[in-house]
Amino acid sequence: MRYGYLKEDYKTAVSESLHKDNDFQEAIMEYQSFNGLKSTGVLDAATTEMMWRPRCGVKDKHNNTQDTIVHSYALLGSRWNTKRLTYRVSKYSQWLEPKVVDREIAKAFSMWSRHADLSFKPKKAGPAHIDIRFEKDEHGSHEPFDGPGNELAHAFMPENGGDIHFDDTEHWTVNSKNGTNLLQVATHEIGHSLGLSHSYDQSAVMFRSYFGYDPNFQLSRDDIFRIQRLYGPKTRNESSHDGDHNIDNTNTSPPSVAKDSELCTSKNIDAIFQMDENSTVVFLRNKYYKLLQNEVAPGYPKDISDGWPGLPGNIDAAFKYENGKTYFFQGNKYWRYRGRQIDGDYPREISDGFPGIPSNLNATMLWRNSNSTVYFFKGSKFWLYDPNTTPPVKPSYPKPISNIEGLPDQIDAALHHPNGNMYFFKGDKYYRVNEKSSTVDHSEPPYPRRTASWWFGCKN
Numbered sequence: 001m002r003y004g005y006l007k008e009d010y011k012t013a014v015s016e017s018l019h020k021d022n023d024f025q026e027a028i029m030e031y032q033s034f035n036g037l038k039s040t041g042v043l044d045a046a047t048t049e050m051m052w053r054p055r056c057g058v059k060d061k062h063n064n065t066q067d068t069i070v071h072s073y074a075l076l077g078s079r080w081n082t083k084r085l086t087y088r089v090s091k092y093s094q095w096l097e098p099k100v101v102d103r104e105i106a107k108a109f110s111m112w113s114r115h116a117d118l119s120f121k122p123k124k125a126g127p128a129h130i131d132i133r134f135e136k137d138e139h140g141s142h143e144p145f146d147g148p149g150n151e152l153a154h155a156f157m158p159e160n161g162g163d164i165h166f167d168d169t170e171h172w173t174v175n176s177k178n179g180t181n182l183l184q185v186a187t188h189e190i191g192h193s194l195g196l197s198h199s200y201d202q203s204a205v206m207f208r209s210y211f212g213y214d215p216n217f218q219l220s221r222d223d224i225f226r227i228q229r230l231y232g233p234k235t236r237n238e239s240s241h242d243g244d245h246n247i248d249n250t251n252t253s254p255p256s257v258a259k260d261s262e263l264c265t266s267k268n269i270d271a272i273f274q275m276d277e278n279s280t281v282v283f284l285r286n287k288y289y290k291l292l293q294n295e296v297a298p299g300y301p302k303d304i305s306d307g308w309p310g311l312p313g314n315i316d317a318a319f320k321y322e323n324g325k326t327y328f329f330q331g332n333k334y335w336r337y338r339g340r341q342i343d344g345d346y347p348r349e350i351s352d353g354f355p356g357i358p359s360n361l362n363a364t365m366l367w368r369n370s371n372s373t374v375y376f377f378k379g380s381k382f383w384l385y386d387p388n389t390t391p392p393v394k395p396s397y398p399k400p401i402s403n404i405e406g407l408p409d410q411i412d413a414a415l416h417h418p419n420g421n422m423y424f425f426k427g428d429k430y431y432r433v434n435e436k437s438s439t440v441d442h443s444e445p446p447y448p449r450r451t452a453s454w455w456f457g458c459k460n
Contacts (some may be wrong), residue, residue: 052212054180057143057154058192079195079230080158086121088128095172104133104174108186112194115224117232130193134168145169151282152185152210155192162193181213195230221322229420263289263296264458268427271318272413286313310342311335319374332359341365356393357383364419365414377401380409406440407431425451
């Protein structure tokens with residue numbers, strides 16, 4: 001309840017019986033899903049153990065938006081309107097000398113500024129953007145601390161001030177397996193102060209629970225991706241761009257390259273997925289193309305059978321998990337590859353591997369914020385597939401593509417790009433969708449834009 005899984009009126013109910021048993025079971029299932037546990041709805045030993053782990057006091061769930069195309073758990077939509085922030089430790093810990101606290105807090109801020117377009121300046125007096133205090137019990141916050149164990153600290157989103165409070169009944173330590181590591185908890189809470197919510201990824205700094213001292217502590221790919229979505233990557237110089245294919249930056253005309261390819265004259269593409277943070281792969285008939293910043297990479301196209309032995313051409317859709325496993329779909333079959341090698345006895349029936357998902361798909365899209373949720377598109381409908389829930393497709397699906405205002409039916413391909421934007425391809429054009437409003441973006445030039453010019457670097 002305190003962390004968002006049960007409604008707030010649970011506190012004031014005359015009896016717990018006012019809440020249906022299935023409400024409680026659903027809350028347990030949501031908790032299990034969020035924390036990477038098997039979603040049984042049963043308060044088993046693994047679930048209880050996770051609940052008793054020391055954790056951050058910020059809620060895991062803030063609303064019930066998982067049935068929409070937008071996942072609010074990834075970013076709460078709150079951010080600072082400046083990238084040059086100040087902070088001040090206005091009340092120090094009883095466990096560490098002030099100079100040690102200052103050093104560790106500075107390290108924690110640098111964890112984020114190393115990867116995002118942010119800078120942080122400490123202040124010794126006067127107001128600051130982020131105020132940091134070590135407190136005990138009731139301290140004027142919405143939620144009092146609970147003493148040693150369980151809740152370690154909490155922070156406020158930028159829209160609520162961005163302040164950070166540490167529970168000083170915890171034994172705060174530095175570079176020690178004993179006590180609670182200040183650097184690790186501070187880095188997590190600063191993430192909240194910058195606008196990030198909790199992550200599903202247990203390897204992420206922004207995961208809700210504290211697992212003890214880690215001598216190799218650093219941000220995960222998930223943390224870096226999400227903070228860069230809010231503030232952009234670390235800029236090298238004033239002229240550097242944000243890593244997109246020159247699509248949708250401040251430029252108002254597409255790039256041009258010296259040589260056209262078959263992609264330039266094609267009326268559509270078959271599929272698209274993100275190979276890594278810097279390159280995208282496009283499939284067309286029996287060929288595949290690797291895209292760089294604003295052009296097809298040298299040496300492409302290549303035969304699909306050379307890149308993924310045993311995979312046929314003319315695939316319907318594809319996506320790649322961050323664990324390196326790539327899924328390809330054609331008709332009623334799918335193939336799974338680990339790297340470039342087929343990962344077992346494939347092809348298999350889509351109905352067996354992805355229950356609730358239809359055959360003859362138009363497109364798929366991995367939702368990068370969760371690293372597990374996949375959207376499937378066919379005709380005028382879309383499905384959300386989450387392997388961490390039971391069933392993986394909720395009864396409320398499929399839903400109409402028209403829920404995404406301005407997006408047509410019968411799309412050919414879809415991509416959630418590392419820059420945070422969602423792109424949908426139909427025919428020789430593409431649409432950019434704003435994930436917060438679930439609408440096609442308004443921009444100049446307007447959408448849809450020609451894919452050949454803006455993605456493939458075609459001359460004409």
